[in-house]
Amino acid sequence: MTNTSNSLSSVLKVILVREYLCASRHRQAFINPLVFFAIIIALFPLGVSPEPGFLSLAAVGVVWVGALLSSMLSLDNLFMKDYEDGSLEQMVLSAQPLYLILLVKSFVHWTLTGLPLILISPLLALMLHLDFQHLPVLLLTLIMGTPVINLIGGIGAALTVSLRSSGVLVSLLVLPLTIPVLIFGSGAVQASIDGSVINGHLAILAMLLMLSLTLAPFATSAALKLSVSN
Amino acid sequence: MLRISKLSCERDDRFLFDKLDHSFPVGSITQLEGPNGAGKTTLLRILAGLFTSFEGRVLWQDRPLNEARIEFNSQLLFIGHKSSIKSGLTPLENLRFLVGIQQHITKTELYAALEKVGLYGYEEVLCRNLSAGQQRRVALARLYLTQAKTWILDEIFTAIDKQGVAQLEGFLSEQAKKGVTIILTTHHHLNIAQLQVLSIGRQESSDSLMVSQL
Numbered sequence: 001m002t003n004t005s006n007s008l009s010s011v012l013k014v015i016l017v018r019e020y021l022c023a024s025r026h027r028q029a030f031i032n033p034l035v036f037f038a039i040i041i042a043l044f045p046l047g048v049s050p051e052p053g054f055l056s057l058a059a060v061g062v063v064w065v066g067a068l069l070s071s072m073l074s075l076d077n078l079f080m081k082d083y084e085d086g087s088l089e090q091m092v093l094s095a096q097p098l099y100l101i102l103l104v105k106s107f108v109h110w111t112l113t114g115l116p117l118i119l120i121s122p123l124l125a126l127m128l129h130l131d132f133q134h135l136p137v138l139l140l141t142l143i144m145g146t147p148v149i150n151l152i153g154g155i156g157a158a159l160t161v162s163l164r165s166s167g168v169l170v171s172l173l174v175l176p177l178t179i180p181v182l183i184f185g186s187g188a189v190q191a192s193i194d195g196s197v198i199n200g201h202l203a204i205l206a207m208l209l210m211l212s213l214t215l216a217p218f219a220t221s222a223a224l225k226l227s228v229s230n
Numbered sequence: 231m232l233r234i235s236k237l238s239c240e241r242d243d244r245f246l247f248d249k250l251d252h253s254f255p256v257g258s259i260t261q262l263e264g265p266n267g268a269g270k271t272t273l274l275r276i277l278a279g280l281f282t283s284f285e286g287r288v289l290w291q292d293r294p295l296n297e298a299r300i301e302f303n304s305q306l307l308f309i310g311h312k313s314s315i316k317s318g319l320t321p322l323e324n325l326r327f328l329v330g331i332q333q334h335i336t337k338t339e340l341y342a343a344l345e346k347v348g349l350y351g352y353e354e355v356l357c358r359n360l361s362a363g364q365q366r367r368v369a370l371a372r373l374y375l376t377q378a379k380t381w382i383l384d385e386i387f388t389a390i391d392k393q394g395v396a397q398l399e400g401f402l403s404e405q406a407k408k409g410v411t412i413i414l415t416t417h418h419h420l421n422i423a424q425l426q427v428l429s430i431g432r433q434e435s436s437d438s439l440m441v442s443q444l
Contacts, residue, residue: 006334014330018323025318025356086312087327089280094331095304101331229281 011096012104019108022081029077030112037070037117041124052129059128060138060189064182066124067117067142068149072171074113075153078105079161083227088161092228098221106147106154106217114146130189137192141185144205151216152177158223162230181208231256232277232380232411237286239272246272247430249286256379259402259412260426268431270415271311271384277413278308278382290380304332307378309386313369317358321349321368324357329375343374348394363389373401381405383414396421 006014023030044062045055082088091101121142122135130138156174160166188201233253239246246269254260254277262270275281276288279295279302288295290302315324321344329335344353347367357365366389373381387395395418403422406412 006330006332010334011331014327018319018327021323022316022318081316084312085316086310086314087316089308089310089312090314090328090331092280093278093303093306093308095300096331229275229283 008096008100011094012100015091015101015104016108019105023108023112026077026081030074030116033070033073033113034116034120036073037066038120038124040066040069041128045128056129056131059125059130060134060186060193062128063121063125063130063138064141064145064186067121067146068175068178068182070117071113071146071149071153072174074109075157075170075174076167078109078154078157079224079227080157083161088224089228092225098224099217102154102217102220102224103213106150109154110147110150114142114150118142118146131193134189134192137198138189140202141188141205144202144209145181145185148181148205148208148212149174149178151212151220154220155216155223158220158227160227161224162227181205184208231291232413233289233292234277235287235289237273237276237284237288239269239276239284241269241272250430252428254411254413256411257406257409258426259406259414259422259424260428261420262413262415263427263429264431270430273430274382274384274413274415275310278306278310279303280308280310302380305377305379307332307372307376307381307383309369309372309381309383311384313366315357315365315368317365318356320354320356321360321371322353324368325371325375328369328372333375333377335375339375343371344368346374347371361389363391363394366390367394370398373398373405379410381410381412381414383412385415385417387416387418 041062044058048054048058079088082091092098094101118139122139125135125138126132153170153174156170156177159173160169163169184201184204188198188205191198191201231253235251237250238248250273262273264270272281276284279288279299282296290298295302314328319327322340325340325343326335329340341353344350347370349364349367349371352360352364357368360368366386370386370390387398390398399421402412402414403424406424
């Protein structure tokens, strides 16, 4: 039998194009988490204390917690629609490795949720009186940390996609696993503020990123196969 | 050739089928028949490799399905109960994805297939604005594009009008002659000469229904 299947790169391109198309028709789903992030940070000084000295101390933690929580909000979008209309079955039945398909999906999802969040975070951090010179470190940790949150979140989303109401469950499953990202992400910026070395924190973040890039899609594809077989 | 041997499947403490043996030879059209809840969709999903909680074996070209996964998938067309059509995309965009993850496809071929299923002029309309039958037809356009040799089709005639059904019957029988193995479920009475029927589901299920009605 001749091999009729499409080459891997063009399959991945088809999926990439389609993911962006779907997202462009459901913009609301990606704007909400971003607005949520901005609102958390805008309201924090009103709720606690607007004093610059206090805010600059709390800024890193607030930005990071905000980023983590708003990432949780968008996790439902990752597989839910594809599960409901059956597209997920088609992806599972593809002759191409589900691992790579999921990496593409995660990448698209990150560019639509993580990236905008990173782009507005300097502005919000300045609002919280974070010293200008620490912004690059904050950005760097967010660039390394948000993909980890997305990838780990993907596992939770895949596990719960076949459940009717999975909202809180995903967060309960995923949040504990993302705590290291929060600790080392905010830790790096804190270390930079204290004037100590940040290499250790960054190295651990990079390790988390590499681990989740290589391992999370495996777990996600196993979880998806389980969810689809219900 | 797809073959099942001693297939047993239990769902919710009920045996859907017990030690079922059957083979689906190349070029055959098999209709699964049985009352609602008999397990037709489950059997199709087992054959497609989507449902794995069963006992017994599914063999494809005399190899267990889970060992021949990639080869099997690359020649499989599965249209499920959920038709995989995204309401936010146009028929053209939907098809480009559904066919594109399997094989290379050109724009002309996509347009031609949509015309064959009667969606000429609807290529760029969002699927949410199409009728149920038209959305089904988008999924059915995959039949005209695929190079797959095993077709597993779950309730594809739902919401399709009489002419559409007749056209499909002709097309399916023509493709089977070319060596495509077709396994499908439907509650329509199909007008296909070489149709084989596989009945599943226990006979007593209809009896118990009658008892409960009394």
